[in-house]
Amino acid sequence: MNKVTLYGRLGADPETRTTQTGTVVTKLRVATSERVKDRDGNWNEHTEWHRVTAFGTTASNCARYLTKGREVLLEGKLRTSKYQDRDGNDRCSTEVLADSVRFIGGKGEGGQGQNGGGGGYRDDRGGGGNQGGSRGGDGWGGPSGY
Numbered sequence: 001m002n003k004v005t006l007y008g009r010l011g012a013d014p015e016t017r018t019t020q021t022g023t024v025v026t027k028l029r030v031a032t033s034e035r036v037k038d039r040d041g042n043w044n045e046h047t048e049w050h051r052v053t054a055f056g057t058t059a060s061n062c063a064r065y066l067t068k069g070r071e072v073l074l075e076g077k078l079r080t081s082k083y084q085d086r087d088g089n090d091r092c093s094t095e096v097l098a099d100s101v102r103f104i105g106g107k108g109e110g111g112q113g114q115n116g117g118g119g120g121y122r123d124d125r126g127g128g129g130n131q132g133g134s135r136g137g138d139g140w141g142g143p144s145g146y
Contacts, residue, residue, distance in 0.1 A: 026058075081093050
């Protein structure tokens with residue numbers, strides 16, 4: 001099973017484009033942090049950066065509602081691509097292809113939600129995203145406060 005769940009903060013505003021076939025693609029840079037205790041008992045924080053790509057309705061809504069600093073909870077899958085750099089060396093790049101993105105926090109946290117609410121969007125890649133309502137109580141419903 002190839003499944004990733006990340007809870008982090010956007011390090012930059014989303015970058016959006018539309019393909020020739022009309023599909024909206026949005027790229028996000030998400031930072032996750034963890035605190036680890038070293039041998040001496042001191043706490044150290046480690047930040048990991050993730051490249052995330054969303055498509056369709058999810059991509060459109062990420063571009064519309066997310067800004068740098070906003071917290072997100074996302075689910076997706078890993079995709080690794082191989083390429084050659086300018087010097088001809090083989091390189092690998094791993095990104096997360098987002099199936100769903102949940103907007104965490106409210107207006108005061110870099111987002112545009114109201115009353116501390118967030119929102120979420122899921123792209124089923126077959127019929128657009130889920131906006132409003134619930135998907136059987138799994139917590140990936142549409143926007144609240146919009």
